[in-house]
Amino acid sequence: MTIEVLLYRSCMYRRQLLSFLAIAAGAPLLSRCVQTTRRVVGTDGLLELSLTAQAQTKRLAGERTRMLTYNNQMPGPVLEARAGDTVRLTLINQLETPTNLHYHGLHISPEIDNVFRAIPPGERYTYEFQIPANHPAVTAWYHPHYHLDVARQVFGGLAGPLIIRGDLDEIPELQQTEEAVLVLQDFEPTLLPQDPHALARKWGRQGEFLLANGGRNPVVTIPQNGLLRLRLVNASASRIYQLQLQDHPWFLIATDRGAIAAPTPLDTLRLSPGERAEILISGQQEPGDYPLLSLSYDRGIGTMINSLRPIINNMSGVVPPTQTTLATLRYQPSDYAEPLPLPSALIPVEPLPTPAVTRELVLNHGITADSNGFIINDKSFDMNRVDTQVRLNQVEDWKIINKASIDHPFHLHTNRFQVIERNGQPESLLTWKDTVSIQGSETVVIRVRFEDFVGRTVYHCHILDHEDQGMMGIVEIS
Ligand code: C2O
Ligand code: CU
Numbered sequence: 363m364t365i366e367v368l369l370y371r372s373c374m375y376r377r378q379l380l381s382f383l384a385i386a387a388g389a390p391l392l393s394r395c396v397q398t399t400r401r402v403v404g405t406d407g408l409l410e411l412s413l414t415a416q417a418q419t420k421r422l423a424g425e426r427t428r429m430l431t432y433n434n435q436m437p438g439p440v441l442e443a444r445a446g447d448t449v450r451l452t453l454i455n456q457l458e459t460p461t462n463l464h465y466h467g468l469h470i471s472p473e474i475d476n477v478f479r480a481i482p483p484g485e486r487y488t489y490e491f492q493i494p495a496n497h498p499a500v501t502a503w504y505h506p507h508y509h510l511d512v513a514r515q516v517f518g519g520l521a522g523p524l525i526i527r528g529d530l531d532e533i534p535e536l537q538q539t540e541e542a543v544l545v546l547q548d549f550e551p552t553l554l555p556q557d558p559h560a561l562a563r564k565w566g567r568q569g570e571f572l573l574a575n576g577g578r579n580p581v582v583t584i585p586q587n588g589l590l591r592l593r594l595v596n597a598s599a600s601r602i603y604q605l606q607l608q609d610h611p612w613f614l615i616a617t618d619r620g621a622i623a624a625p626t627p628l629d630t631l632r633l634s635p636g637e638r639a640e641i642l643i644s645g646q647q648e649p650g651d652y653p654l655l656s657l658s659y660d661r662g663i664g665t666m667i668n669s670l671r672p673i674i675n676n677m678s679g680v681v682p683p684t685q686t687t688l689a690t691l692r693y694q695p696s697d698y699a700e701p702l703p704l705p706s707a708l709i710p711v712e713p714l715p716t717p718a719v720t721r722e723l724v725l726n727h728g729i730t731a732d733s734n735g736f737i738i739n740d741k742s743f744d745m746n747r748v749d750t751q752v753r754l755n756q757v758e759d760w761k762i763i764n765k766a767s768i769d770h771p772f773h774l775h776t777n778r779f780q781v782i783e784r785n786g787q788p789e790s791l792l793t794w795k796d797t798v799s800i801q802g803s804e805t806v807v808i809r810v811r812f813e814d815f816v817g818r819t820v821y822h823c824h825i826l827d828h829e830d831q832g833m834m835g836i837v838e839i840s
């Protein structure tokens with residue numbers, strides 16, 4: 363069974379929400395809360411729902427604009443299940459083009475999480491799978507992965523969070539927290555009817571509007587002296603966020619594939635497309651409003667963009683770096699007389715053993731006989747070619763060399779990895795990842811064990827225009 367509830371975005375705590383539902387199912391919406399987002403929570407071991415992908419005309423920043431939605435929402439509903447649960451999800455395609463679904467962040471078989479599947483317009487498909495019982499608690503997300511059209515569909519708005527509860531949720535201090543999710547998307551009203559400029563395809567299309575949960579600068583509340591567990595999902599097609607919570611401490615507690623060993627204070631947090639982070643915030647500062655800033659970040663195209671001013675205004679999908687307030691953290695009075703304690707330890711991250719195999723993957727662009735621009739090891743993606751053969755349970759180091767001058771965040775499906783080295787320097791914090799930011803001319807070493815599932819899966823640049831144009835490869839696990 364599955365409960366579907368209306369969640370008043372950022373304005374009601376979970377416990378209150380549950381009691382509210384218990385006493386007032388069907389009651390009118392609270393007037394102080396305007397925007398709503400849906401949350402679908404699995405119960406009795408089953409998360410069952412359907413998602414309809416559809417173009418909609420909606421109001422955004424005062425203008426009527428066309429966007430792509432799941433169940434009439436952008437972002438799509440927050441899905442929530444527990445490790446061990448079964449997921450039965452029917453995708454109904456009411457778009458004009460084929461689509462499919464990828465479960466970014468789940469360790470499930472690539473035969474189910476199959477990006478080569480096409481669901482034609484007007485048709486539906488039911489994905490059914492079990493989340494492994496030992497799956498870590500993660501903030502994952504779902505989005506379309508229909509090759510050649512991924513950037514347009516995700517940029518149009520098709521994305522939603524997928525929360526798996528597990529080990530981290532058992533930490534006593536974390537059971538005291540309020541929770542919020544912020545899905546970060548950028549949007550450009552002209553870009554759905556119109557194709558992006560050629561340069562936007564090359565650099566990765568960006569939008570001028572920065573949205574959190576589909577709105578501009580929403581409020582996220584924190585009880586005074588309480589704790590807030592904030593999940594961040596970068597669901598943008600190309601935009602890399604450099605985030606800062608102004609004048610307020612914040613602590614990293616989990617990355618893409620789950621918890622880290624202990625809460626770790628952050629200054630700024632870089633989040634590439636596809637990356638997620640879980641943050642713990644303690645409400646023990648001076649009560650007030652604290653902006654969550656998206657700082658100006660140059661992913662290697664800033665100089666080129668500046669040299670093109672002022673004609674840039676006519677290039678749809680090309681946006682210069684700027685600073686924006688994404689959301690506001692707001693203190694609310696509470697009954698806590700003393701600050702709730704932060705947990706001192708979370709879940710240990712066991713280092714992966716020494717690799718049996720080492721490989722190199724060179725990311726680049728350029729026209730070669732065998733490519734149309736975006737290449738890994740000199741080759742553009744080919745659906746019928748296996749690029750990398752690996753063995754189940756083997757540990758490998760992948761040295762990813764970005765020969766280009768712009769950032770190429772690298773994502774591996776199905777399995778998690780640890781980042782070992784960046785430009786020859788050991789990575790300071792051991793975490794579980796599935797997407798890693800790689801700046802222009804940077805070299806990053808990741809270590810991965812191919813666990814539990816055989817079959818063909820993919821790795822690619824998560825700037826989705828680059829992926830669509832060939833910066834992707836197939837790995838076969840046998
Ligand atoms: Cu988030 Cu291959 O995708
Ligand atoms: Cu993925």
Ligand code: CU
Pocket residue numbers: 769770771823824825828829833
């Ligand atoms: Cu790229």
